[in-house]
Amino acid sequence: MKSLRISILLITSLGFLLTACQDDFLDRKPLNSFSDAAVWSDYSLAEQFANNIYSGIISGFDRGGYHLSGATDEGENTFPWPVTNDMNRGDLSFTNPDKSLRYGYFWTNPPTYWTYGYDYIRRCNIFLDNIKTVPGDTAQKAALTGEVKFLRAYYYHELVKFYGGVPLVTRALGVEDISQLLTPRNTYAECVDFISKELGEAAALLPVTRSGQSVGRVSRGAALALQGRVLLHAERWAEAAAASKKVMDAKTYSLFPNFENLFKAANNNNAEVIFSKQYKSTLVIHDFNRNNGLISIGGWGGVCPTQNLVDMFEMTDGQTYDRSPLYDASNPYKNRDPRFYGTVIYDGAVLGTGGDAITVQTRVKGNNGIDGGPNQTDGNATTTGYYLRKHIDESFFKNPTNGYNNWIVLRLAEVLLNYAEAQNEAVGPDASVYDAINTLRARVKMPALPAGLSKADMRERIRRERAVELAFEDHRFFDLRRWKQAEQVIGAPVYGMRISQDGKTFTRFKVEDRVFRAKDYLIPIQQDELIKNTKLQQNPGW
Numbered sequence: 001m002k003s004l005r006i007s008i009l010l011i012t013s014l015g016f017l018l019t020a021c022q023d024d025f026l027d028r029k030p031l032n033s034f035s036d037a038a039v040w041s042d043y044s045l046a047e048q049f050a051n052n053i054y055s056g057i058i059s060g061f062d063r064g065g066y067h068l069s070g071a072t073d074e075g076e077n078t079f080p081w082p083v084t085n086d087m088n089r090g091d092l093s094f095t096n097p098d099k100s101l102r103y104g105y106f107w108t109n110p111p112t113y114w115t116y117g118y119d120y121i122r123r124c125n126i127f128l129d130n131i132k133t134v135p136g137d138t139a140q141k142a143a144l145t146g147e148v149k150f151l152r153a154y155y156y157h158e159l160v161k162f163y164g165g166v167p168l169v170t171r172a173l174g175v176e177d178i179s180q181l182l183t184p185r186n187t188y189a190e191c192v193d194f195i196s197k198e199l200g201e202a203a204a205l206l207p208v209t210r211s212g213q214s215v216g217r218v219s220r221g222a223a224l225a226l227q228g229r230v231l232l233h234a235e236r237w238a239e240a241a242a243a244s245k246k247v248m249d250a251k252t253y254s255l256f257p258n259f260e261n262l263f264k265a266a267n268n269n270n271a272e273v274i275f276s277k278q279y280k281s282t283l284v285i286h287d288f289n290r291n292n293g294l295i296s297i298g299g300w301g302g303v304c305p306t307q308n309l310v311d312m313f314e315m316t317d318g319q320t321y322d323r324s325p326l327y328d329a330s331n332p333y334k335n336r337d338p339r340f341y342g343t344v345i346y347d348g349a350v351l352g353t354g355g356d357a358i359t360v361q362t363r364v365k366g367n368n369g370i371d372g373g374p375n376q377t378d379g380n381a382t383t384t385g386y387y388l389r390k391h392i393d394e395s396f397f398k399n400p401t402n403g404y405n406n407w408i409v410l411r412l413a414e415v416l417l418n419y420a421e422a423q424n425e426a427v428g429p430d431a432s433v434y435d436a437i438n439t440l441r442a443r444v445k446m447p448a449l450p451a452g453l454s455k456a457d458m459r460e461r462i463r464r465e466r467a468v469e470l471a472f473e474d475h476r477f478f479d480l481r482r483w484k485q486a487e488q489v490i491g492a493p494v495y496g497m498r499i500s501q502d503g504k505t506f507t508r509f510k511v512e513d514r515v516f517r518a519k520d521y522l523i524p525i526q527q528d529e530l531i532k533n534t535k536l537q538q539n540p541g542w
Helices: 008-012 015-020 023-028 043-056 082-089 113-133 138-163 175-181 188-205 220-233 237-250 288-292 412-427 431-443 455-469 476-482 527-532
Strands: 075-077 273-277 303-305 407-411 494-499 506-512
Touching: 043 113, 043 138, 113 138, 138 188, 138 220, 188 220, 220 237, 220 273, 220 407, 220 412, 237 412, 407 412, 412 431, 412 455, 431 455, 455 476
Parallel strands: none
Antiparallel strands: 075 303, 273 407, 494 506
């Protein structure tokens, strides 16, 4: 008899499940293995099967190479993590594929993104093939079906972002379905249609909000927010704006008042968060603080913000640094958009409070200074003159491996930005576009956008706003690709800031030349998948 194995480790990787499981249930049945018949005849087991599917949600905390930011103009890694360096050097190929895009670096034999995505899509298909026969409350089963439809759409969206059109498989295939296993790729448009339809159906089945033990599960707002993102990426402007507007009009979510504290563990699941991957103190943690922390507290440096990104943060008067009278070349970090201070650790920044406070000196490798290690050769020292601030929590300074701030997948700020971009492209910069962007700027007390912007001018302001609001949240990697700007932006050199020993002189310098070719807009399908499925076609140029 076939059996369905439910991994306790994977189940417990969702923090909310640890409180949702019932003690008497754990006492009654072993969780290591169940037959098909047992799973689909018991609602509790079917629910745990669905819970397990959440474990595949992608977290930027866990990707090899520390975010996708190291493969954009946002960041530069301190040393050669495979995924970002393969991309930055142009070494990615169908025989050297994308294994580090998820958890790759520390895995002995990590799954490729393609394999990983279809693994979780198959789990969704198994659930959806069987849930109707499971005894139980009809409303509960409908809501659970909505969750899995969302998750299947999410995993397909993750594949489509990297590969373009992929085969749409909507039921669990076995060896008896060998002819259907050889499936050609659907078009990108067909995939978007399917994903959007799934999310619309999920939204109709899901509850408006989550609370108590169900915090961390998807809600109606999550389905609509993801639908808005998917349609935005597909440039279906009016539909994207409509989906995002539904989230805004529901008023279920509100901006967290403090941008910097939004990403800290103490504020997990705050009112701005629509959906996030859950972590839990002492039980489900991540190493992001160590991987990206200052070397003076045992960190590894990780991905360092670039001068390219720093230059995108406006001065407090709303002008760019090269136009504002507030800019002082001898004190370049004064009077910046407050989101700068919540995103970047710069020379002279003070982290922590009281006796744990640290005044940071950032010196690049080979340059005299404190944070470059002995002889300034420490491999973890900053490569750009900056360290990452966003997602780093001072509460972990004394034990930098114990991170449990959640990875935010969807938040209201992104919905506002998605709406503004889609609405501007659909009808132009009307009052609702201004309102969406100015709401974000008001949170950090930045001036409102100037009146009378053209559609093209508003487009550029929205793109800059996305860059500073969503930095290091794994958006820019895809934004530059969908805007068709990657060859000019990702393919350009990245810069840093070299600071003199006395901290008074700041000199821009080139850190690295980057490579981005036309074929890099999509990543290659690995060779073994092409061998297994002869109907697959490789992406252009590979």
